[in-house]
Amino acid sequence: MRKSMSRAIAEALDTHPNMVYIGEDVQHGGYYLVTDKLHKKHPSRVCDFPPDETTLIGAGIGYSQAGLLPVVEIPYAKYLDCGLDMFMEAGILNWLGGGKKGTGMIFRLQGFDRGTFGGNFHTHNQLHMPPGVDVVCFSNGEDYARGFRNAVRQAEAGRVVMLVDCTALLNLRHLIGKDRGWERAYPQEGEVLSFHDVRRYGSEKGRGKVAVVTYGNGVVTSLQAREKCPEPKDIDVIDCMLLSECPDGLVEELGSYERVVFADICKEGQNPLSGMLGKLNQTEERGGVDLGKKMWCLKTAQRTYNPLGTTLTFLNVEDVIAGIEEVSK
Amino acid sequence: MPVKPLLKSVISTFLLHYHSRVASACGNGFYTIGPCGEENLAAAALALDNDRDTAALHYRHLGISLMRGWTSRSGGMYDDESLKSLLLDRARGYTVSSLDPVTSGNHCCLGGGELDFLVTSTLASQCPPAVGRALGNSLAHSLPGVSSTSLAFNKRSVHYVTLGDGSAANAHFLAAVNLARYAEHRSFKCPVVFGLSDNQVSISLPNYGFLPKLLDSLGIKRFECDGNNLEGVYEATKQAVDYSRKTQKPSLVHYKGLKRRFGHAATDRQTAYLSQQEIKAHVEADNVERAIEWGVRTGEVTYSEVLDTLSGLENDVRKAFDAASLEPKVTERTAVMAQASQPEVATARMLPFPQSANRPTEGTAEGRKVRLSERRGEERGK
Numbered sequence: 001m002r003k004s005m006s007r008a009i010a011e012a013l014d015t016h017p018n019m020v021y022i023g024e025d026v027q028h029g030g031y032y033l034v035t036d037k038l039h040k041k042h043p044s045r046v047c048d049f050p051p052d053e054t055t056l057i058g059a060g061i062g063y064s065q066a067g068l069l070p071v072v073e074i075p076y077a078k079y080l081d082c083g084l085d086m087f088m089e090a091g092i093l094n095w096l097g098g099g100k101k102g103t104g105m106i107f108r109l110q111g112f113d114r115g116t117f118g119g120n121f122h123t124h125n126q127l128h129m130p131p132g133v134d135v136v137c138f139s140n141g142e143d144y145a146r147g148f149r150n151a152v153r154q155a156e157a158g159r160v161v162m163l164v165d166c167t168a169l170l171n172l173r174h175l176i177g178k179d180r181g182w183e184r185a186y187p188q189e190g191e192v193l194s195f196h197d198v199r200r201y202g203s204e205k206g207r208g209k210v211a212v213v214t215y216g217n218g219v220v221t222s223l224q225a226r227e228k229c230p231e232p233k234d235i236d237v238i239d240c241m242l243l244s245e246c247p248d249g250l251v252e253e254l255g256s257y258e259r260v261v262f263a264d265i266c267k268e269g270q271n272p273l274s275g276m277l278g279k280l281n282q283t284e285e286r287g288g289v290d291l292g293k294k295m296w297c298l299k300t301a302q303r304t305y306n307p308l309g310t311t312l313t314f315l316n317v318e319d320v321i322a323g324i325e326e327v328s329k
Numbered sequence: 330m331p332v333k334p335l336l337k338s339v340i341s342t343f344l345l346h347y348h349s350r351v352a353s354a355c356g357n358g359f360y361t362i363g364p365c366g367e368e369n370l371a372a373a374a375l376a377l378d379n380d381r382d383t384a385a386l387h388y389r390h391l392g393i394s395l396m397r398g399w400t401s402r403s404g405g406m407y408d409d410e411s412l413k414s415l416l417l418d419r420a421r422g423y424t425v426s427s428l429d430p431v432t433s434g435n436h437c438c439l440g441g442g443e444l445d446f447l448v449t450s451t452l453a454s455q456c457p458p459a460v461g462r463a464l465g466n467s468l469a470h471s472l473p474g475v476s477s478t479s480l481a482f483n484k485r486s487v488h489y490v491t492l493g494d495g496s497a498a499n500a501h502f503l504a505a506v507n508l509a510r511y512a513e514h515r516s517f518k519c520p521v522v523f524g525l526s527d528n529q530v531s532i533s534l535p536n537y538g539f540l541p542k543l544l545d546s547l548g549i550k551r552f553e554c555d556g557n558n559l560e561g562v563y564e565a566t567k568q569a570v571d572y573s574r575k576t577q578k579p580s581l582v583h584y585k586g587l588k589r590r591f592g593h594a595a596t597d598r599q600t601a602y603l604s605q606q607e608i609k610a611h612v613e614a615d616n617v618e619r620a621i622e623w624g625v626r627t628g629e630v631t632y633s634e635v636l637d638t639l640s641g642l643e644n645d646v647r648k649a650f651d652a653a654s655l656e657p658k659v660t661e662r663t664a665v666m667a668q669a670s671q672p673e674v675a676t677a678r679m680l681p682f683p684q685s686a687n688r689p690t691e692g693t694a695e696g697r698k699v700r701l702s703e704r705r706g707e708e709r710g711k
Contacts, residue, residue, distance in 0.1 A: 017474030020465075044472065054501060055457045055508040062461015065446065066469050067480040085501065089454050096447050098433025099668035131669040150676050158671030194676040249678070 002170040004141025004186055005034050008148040009071070013042050016069055016152065021046045022060060023073030023108075031075055032110060032170050053083025057107075061090055064103045069155055076111035077164070078124035090160050091132035102158015106151050108165065112137075113217050113265050115167030119308035125301050126270040127164065127243065134195060135244040135272070137164040139219035142184035146193040147241060153192070164243070166216040166265070175220060176227055182220065195242045198249035202236035207256050209234040210324055213273060214263040215241060218315060222263050225320035235324060246276035254280065254289040260296040261323035265315045268300040295327040330375060330563055332629040333638075334407035338371040338399060339559075339620040340639055341416060342392040344646040349423040350595050357654040358423045360437035361595035364391035366588045367526055368616045371396040372559040373582070376566035381483035383462055385446040385455040386439040387491045389526065394439040395419070401442055413645055420649035426656035434659040435668065444482070452496040456505030459490035460521050460579075463509070467518035467577065487574045491524035494540050495531025506547050509579035518577035522569045523549070526556055528587040533602040549581045556584030557616055559623055588614035 013019050021035065027048045029036040039046040049056045053074065060072040074080045080087060093103045113125045129135050134154065138144040144163075151161040175181030201223060202208055212222045212235060219239045226235045236257075240250050254260060264271040282288025299320060302313040342364050352358025371392035377384060379400045386394050395415060403411035418430055418441060427434035431441045438447045446462070448455040462482070470477055470484045477484060496502055502523075512519040525544075529536040544551060550572060554565035562584060569580040588611045592599040599608060624630045630638075659665060 017472060018469065020468065044468070050508070050511060052504055052508070054504045055460065058454075058457020058501075058505065059461035059464060059508065061458040062463070063465035063468070065458065066462050066465035066482055067475075068465050068469050070465075085451060085454055086457055089449060089458075092449065093447065094670055095665075095668045096432055096436060096438065096449065098429070098431070098435055099671070100433070102671035104671070131666075134670070146679070153674050153676065157674045159673065160670070191679070192676055194678050195673065197679045 001141035001144060001172065001182075001184075002032060002034055004145050004184065005148075005165070005170075006036055006038070007186060008145035009035065010038060010041065011145075012071075012148065012152050013038065013045060016156075018067060019045065019069040019071065019152070020063060021071045021073065022049055022056065022063070024049060024051050024056070024075050026073055030073070030110070032167065034108075034110065034165075034170075035073070053079050054086050057083040057086035057090065060105050061086065061093070061103055064105045069104065069106075069152070071106040071108060073108040073110060076122050076124065077109045078111070078121045080107075080109060080128065084128065087128065088130055091130040094132055094158065094160075103160070104155040104158040105160055106155045107133075107160070107162040109162055110165050111167055112164050113166045113168065114311050114314050118306070118310070120306045123167070123306050123314075125265055125306070125314065126267050127272060129244045129272065129275070132160060133244060134159060134161045134242070135164060136161065136195065136241050137166065137216040137243055138241055139166070139169060139216055139239050140182060140184050142187050143193060143199065143239070143241065146187050146191050149192045150194065154195075164216065168217050169220065172220065175223055193241070196248040198241065198247055198253055199239040200236050200253060201239065203233045205233065208236040209257070210236070210259040210261065210327060211254060211257040212237045212261045212263050212320060212324065213240050213250065213254070214265070215239060215243060215272075216265055218263045218265045218320075221265075221315060221317055222320050225317045225324065228317065228321055229324055240273070243272035246279045250276065251280070251287065251289055254291075255284065258294050259327040260291070260294055261320065261327055262296065262298045263315060263320050263323060264298065264300045266301060268303040271300045274298065295329075297323050297326045299323040330372065330560070331407060332624050332627050334399065335371060335375075335396065335559060336620055336624045336630065336635065337407075337412060337638060337642065338392060338396040339368040339617055340642050341395055341412065341646065342368040342371065343617050344643055345391060345395075345416065345419050345423070346591075348420070348646050348650045350591075352423055352650050352654060353595055357650070359425050360423050362388050363589075363591050363594060364389050365590035366528055366611065366614065366616060367556065368392045369557050369559050369620055370524075370526060370562055370584060372563040373524060373566040373584075374400060375563055376570050377487070377489055378570075379442075379444070381444070381485065382487045382489055382570070383444045383446060383459075383482060385448050385459050385490045387448060387455070387493055387496065387526070388439065388450065389493055390491050390524075391419070391439060393491065393524075394445075397445075398441060413649070416646055416649040417653060420646070420653035421656065424650065424654040424656070425658055426653045427659050428653075428656050433668070435665070444486075453492050453499035453501035453505075455490050456492065456502045456523070457508070459488050459523075460505045460509045460512070460519065463488040463519045463521040463579070464512055464517060467520075485574055486520070487570050488521045489524060489570070490521065491526065493531070494525065494527040494529060494536055495534070497525060497540060497543060498531065506549055506579070506581075510548060513578045519579050520573040520577050521579045522566075522573050523579070523581040524566065524584065525581060526584045526587055528589040530589055532593045532597065544581070544583060547581070549579055551581050551583060553583045553585060556587040557614075557619055559620060590614070
């Protein structure tokens with residue numbers, strides 16, 4: 001996935017001469033090599049800032065106002081908290097001006113959820129989603145590239161888009177054993193994901209009985225959980241990439257299932273999928289899927305902080321299996 | 330300096346605040362944070378090139394906003410109609426009319442021009458983006474493949490941002506100055522000018538003489554003046570703006586010795602932390618009176634003319650509030666929700682997800698079988 005991400009960013013830098021990528025330690029390639037070689041190719045447009053997220057994000061806002069298209073990298077998701085007021089300001093500026101003019105920009109929230117360098121501060125799994133910011137999370141390189149293209153398009157039109165990157169997926173090749181199941185081809189030119197697309201991992205033979213709605217690391221976890229269930233073909237995994245609102249695609253998909261597991265990698269109480277439940281619970285006439293009439297449950301990460309050296313507090317395969325069992329009774 | 334227009338801006342600043350209090354008392358006004366005591370900062374606007382310099386003005390700096398707006402709107406002719414339209418726009422802000430050109434009735438902010446940037450009601454957060462504008466603009470103009478005419482700002486723009494002495498304690502100001510100084514050290518162009526108005530109090534917390542120490546420690550090029558003196562305010566601001574434009578380095582103007590009048594806002598309980606003598610001293614430190622005395626001393630106006638101007642403007646401001654308070658307010662939820670973001674660019678949905686004809690879905694048992702056999706095929710082919 002990491003290589004597709006680099007390529008997508010490079011592609012955008014090549015085609016948008018006013019795009020600038022700013023962050024901390026991005027010139028040398030970044031902590032996860034996502035910006036590997038980009039500074040060499042575009043020396044004046046891939047820039048290191050000192051480690052202060054307030055001024056990094058503030059600069060991003062100013063850059064956008066000056067007519068640049070900024071991509072602001074937050075090197076570890078936790079550090080967004082360090083610049084939170086400026087991030088909130090990026091989100092509110094459009095409203096504050098009565099909607100007349102946008103301050104389009106892209107945030108790349110790196111170092112999210114389970115990762116190689118552990119502990120709470122490098123595996124942050126809660127998200128701030130104020131109005132005015134579109135938050136998306138892709139589980140694989142193919143969708144990332146398609147989604148990044150959309151993010152660029154939306155930011156050019158004045159929207160603020162934040163892409164959340166799960167560390168554990170960056171270099172993931174295998175899904176089960178050594179199947180290379182998570183390697184993807186880079187998408188064709190012109191393939192662009194809409195915010196409202198979701199992606200179903202199912203069987204060629206038709207829809208299953210249970211839908212597991214998830215995103216990011218949760219997609220891999222859920223696919224692995226599925227294989228351990230008695231009837232994997234009964235379980236479809238839906239990758240819901242938009243987190244800041246309920247995508248149309250999710251409503252379209254869930255109508256076909258009577259059993260739904262929401263598998264959220266964020267901490268309970270601050271987990272994006274819960275924010276969609278109100279809409280999903282509405283009747284079909286009102287744009288929902290009558291969720292209350294289905295068997296459903298919510299699995300999340302624990303509402304605490306993540307200890308160093310263990311993945312104890314994250315959403316895991318057993319959690320998803322338990323969820324599937326709960327809705328299958 | 331254009332004496333009459335300056336006087337009119339100073340007087341209008343006071344009158345707008347006065348009427349915002351009246352409007353609030355009548356239930357028609359929703360913002361009463363004052364500019365009182367800081368009216369004479371209006372002269373700072375004349376030191377900016379209002380056609381190319383950007384400004385983000387702290388909420389007490391209504392005087393600067395008025396003078397700048399009037400200069401732009403009237404093309405420097407300072408006709409009365411332009412001023413009246415500005416007074417109406419300000420009144421719209423206070424009465425949250427949906428016709429307010431700055432926020433469409435969502436808030437009360439100074440601004441309205443293409444080169445004006447909005448300041449929220451949290452402190453000093455306007456500072457980092459101002460540094461961003463300064464840095465970003467220089468970068469933008471230097472990029473090949475980006476045409477200068479497509480950019481928002483002129484290549485030689487200076488970026489002015491103001492705050493009060495209370496806000497100087499805020500991390501956002503300190504961080505912004507730090508980045509500007511760092512940029513200077515690294516020889517990145519950063520023509521930002523911080524305008525700091527000093528009335529020695531931050532709502533109820535006096536400064537205790539700390540600000541001069543803080544400013545000394547910042548290491549930023551500094552220009553100082555008496556904030557009550559129109560000519561001094563103009564001179565110091567001009568020097569800072571010229572310095573930053575010429576050297577492309579950051580600077581700061583310290584407007585000293587201001588006295589805050591009538592409290593922070595209508596809700597402020599000044600008597601709880603200021604003595605009667607202190608409050609009386611503030612009442613007597615009347616900047617509008619000082620400005621009028623100055624104007625008369627220049628010989629360009631007489632007291633009798635000023636009296637006429639005052640009653641004329643009082644009438645104009647009252648009419649502006651009367652009109653604005655009758656205008657439609659924000660009443661539609663869908664409209665406010667739509668203002669949270671620029672409209673989404675329509676992107677065609679990808680359903681059904683493209684998968685190459687003979688490749689089963691990734692992550693399925695069938696998919697794995699296909700890939701395993703592909704890999705064996707690759708290995709055999711080597």
